[in-house]
Amino acid sequence: MRSFLFVPADSEKKLAKGAGAGADALIVDLEDSVALSNKEAARKSAVAYLKTADRTGPKLVLRINALDTPFWEADLEAVVPAKPDMIVVPKTISGACVKKVGDRIDRLGGGDIGIGCVATETAASLFTLGTYAGSHPRLAFLTWGAEDLAAALGARDNKDEQGNYTGPYRLARTLTLLGAVAAGVAPIDGIYKDFRDEAGLEAEARAAIRDGFTGKMAIHPAQVAIINAVFTPGEADLAHARAVIEAFEKAGDVGVVALDGVMLDIPHLKQAKALLSRAAKAN
Ligand code: COA
Ligand code: MG
Numbered sequence: 097m098r099s100f101l102f103v104p105a106d107s108e109k110k111l112a113k114g115a116g117a118g119a120d121a122l123i124v125d126l127e128d129s130v131a132l133s134n135k136e137a138a139r140k141s142a143v144a145y146l147k148t149a150d151r152t153g154p155k156l157v158l159r160i161n162a163l164d165t166p167f168w169e170a171d172l173e174a175v176v177p178a179k180p181d182m183i184v185v186p187k188t189i190s191g192a193c194v195k196k197v198g199d200r201i202d203r204l205g206g207g208d209i210g211i212g213c214v215a216t217e218t219a220a221s222l223f224t225l226g227t228y229a230g231s232h233p234r235l236a237f238l239t240w241g242a243e244d245l246a247a248a249l250g251a252r253d254n255k256d257e258q259g260n261y262t263g264p265y266r267l268a269r270t271l272t273l274l275g276a277v278a279a280g281v282a283p284i285d286g287i288y289k290d291f292r293d294e295a296g297l298e299a300e301a302r303a304a305i306r307d308g309f310t311g312k313m314a315i316h317p318a319q320v321a322i323i324n325a326v327f328t329p330g331e332a333d334l335a336h337a338r339a340v341i342e343a344f345e346k347a348g349d350v351g352v353v354a355l356d357g358v359m360l361d362i363p364h365l366k367q368a369k370a371l372l373s374r375a376a377k378a379n
Contacts (some may be wrong), residue, residue, distance in 0.1 A: 097120040097121050097155065097284075097310075097311050097313045098119045098120050098312070098323060098324050098327035098378075099118075099119045099120050099121070099311060099312065099314055099319075099320045099323040099324050099327070100119065100122075100124045100145065100157065100239075100284065100311065100313050100314065101114055101117055101119035101121070101122050101123065101154075101294060101313075101314045101316075101317065101319075102125050102129065102131055102159075102222070102287070102313065102314065102315050103122050103123065103124055103125060103313075104125050104129035104138070104221060105125055105126050105130060105138040105139070105145070106131075106134045106138035106160075107122045107139050107140040108141065109162055111124065111141070111145050111149060113317060114317065115149065115150070115153055115154065115274060116326060117284040117317035117320045118317075118318050118320045118321060119154050119314060119320045119324075120154060120311070120324070121154050121155040121156070121182070121315075122154050122155070122156055122157065122159050122182070122379050123158070123159050123184055123313075124142045124145060124156065124158050124159070124180075124326060125158045125331065126138050126139060126142060126158065126160055126161055126167070126171050126246070127158045127161050127186050128158055128186070129370075131141075131260060132334075135161070135167055137213070139170070139171060139174050139175070142158060142174075142175060142360055143174050143175055143178045145178065146158070146175065146178035146180055146246065147178050149229070151316075152284070155181040155182065156180050156181050156185075157181060157183070157184055157212065157281045158171075158175045158180040158181040158182070158183050158184065158185070159183075159184040159185075159186060160175070160185060160186075160197075161186070161207075162185075162186050162187040162228065162358070163185065163187070163193055163196065163197070163304065164187070167346065168185075168197075170199070170357060171188070172197070172200055172201065173204065176201055176204040176205070176206045176209065176349075177204070177205075179207065179209070180270035181209065181210065182209060182210040182211065182212055182236060183197065183201065183209055183210075183211055183212070184211075184212040184213070184214065185197050185211060185212070185213050185214070186213075186214045186217060186241075186244075187212040187214065187217040187218060187221070187244065188215050188217075188221065189218060189220050189221045189224060189226075190224035190227045190231075191220070191224070191228045191229070191230070191232075191235075191279075192227070192231070193213070193222070194211055194213060194231040194232045194234070194235050195232050197211055197232075198211055198232030198233070198234040198235070198276050198283065199232070202225055209234065209240060210234050210235070210236030210237075210256060210279070211232065211234040211235050211236060212234070212236055212237040212238070212239060212284070213228070213237075213238050213239070214239055214240065214244075214286075215228070215240060216239045216240040216241055216242075216244055216245055216268035216269075216272055217241045217244035217248065217274065218244070218245070218248050219248055219249060221352030222264075222267065222268055222271055225238075225271040225272060225274060225275030226274075226275060226278060228276070228277075228278075228281070229278045229279040229280070231281070234379065235279060235281050236273055236281055236282065237276065237277070237281050237282040237283070237284045237311075238272050238276040238281060238282075238283060238284070239272065239284040239285070239286055239313055240268050240269055240271075240272035240285075240286045240301065241259075241268075241286050241287070241342070242254045242261060242265040242268065242269075242286060243287075245264065245265065245268055246265070249264060250345050251264070255265070259266070269285070269286070273307060273308055273309060276370065282311065283308060283309045283310060284303035284309060284310065284311045284313060284314075285300070285301070285309040285311070285312040285313065285315055286320065287312075287313045287315050288300050288301075288314075288315075289315065291315055291316035291319060292319060294318070294322060294346055297319055297323070298320050298322050300312075300328065301323055301326040302326055304326075305326055305327055307310060309324065310374070311327055311328065312326075328378065329371055329374065329375045333371060333377060334371070334372065335368075336368075337368035337369075337371045337372050338353060338358045338368075338372070339357060339371065340360055340364055340367075340368035341365065341368050341372070343355045343360065344360075344365050361370050
């Protein structure tokens with residue numbers, strides 16, 4: 097999945113609008129976009145939405161409240177019977193959090209509901225990105241967040257004067273990528289909060305796919321088309337991948353070939369095959 101659009105669960109208007117935004121998944125949010133006083137109402141609205149939504153549209157994902165709040169268990173008990181495709185858990189601090197939520201979903205009879213984690217929102221969570229591997233079979237993706245991490249660190253900002261993430265956030269992003277790949281699940285890039293800045297979003301999405309992320313979070317419908325376009329392999333990418341595979345096939349049983357003056361060895365062949373297989377799955 098390329099694009100995940102956050103929609104506050106207590107906004108009927110945004111829920112209605114989100115469905116038509118073209119996202120691969122909607123994340124109906126019970127956490128940070130909902131005021132404390134509205135948690136109960138948001139939960140009810142999320143369940144009603146899940147029960148009536150057109151399930152042939154985007155995947156429906158539910159973000160519950162964090163495990164250190166009094167809400168998360170009631171969130172799960174309410175939403176699991178309404179069968180979301182996935183549950184997102186914010187502020188996870190290790191694979192143990194996935195196990196806790198995964199076991200609870202099992203006990204609630206949650207079928208094949210997957211789990212995604214926002215895995216970098218506290219300082220402690222950066223030391224444990226390697227623990228997600230093998231944590232629970234439901235784990236489907238890891239993403240990262242720079243806003244809560246900045247708040248946790250007491251930072252004035254998470255970007256420098258040029259608009260680039262500073263060290264702690266670049267580290268969080270990198271560890272999320274590594275932790276997700278090590279766990280065999282999808283690495284999903286975090287949000288781009290300046291939702292009117294389309295060029296900035298596109299540049300950040302391009303940097304993400306270059307490094308290995310397979311999708312990106314969105315907070316506004318206008319961000320979805322940009323994210324989908326960047327994370328859909330273009331004709332030139334596909335043609336290059338086919339040319340790499342063909343070069344190896346022509347060369348016979350060898351580990352290294354040359355293509356247009358560039359050395360290609362086995363990792364490049366793997367990348368080309370992975371790209372074509374991802375493109376085939378997306379169709
Ligand atoms: N999902 C669905 N619809 C959305 C939306 C979203 N995330 N964000 C905006 N819209 C709708 C608006 O309701 C508006 O609808 P209208 O044309 O019928 O009035 C339209 O898209 C244009 O919105 P716009 O006026 O540009 O933005 P806004 O000021 O209404 O909203 C935000 C800005 C940031 C408050 C809003 O985008 C939002 O709530 N985003 C999600 C926040 C979130 O979930 N955060 C938690 C994860 S980090
Ligand atoms: Mg948050």
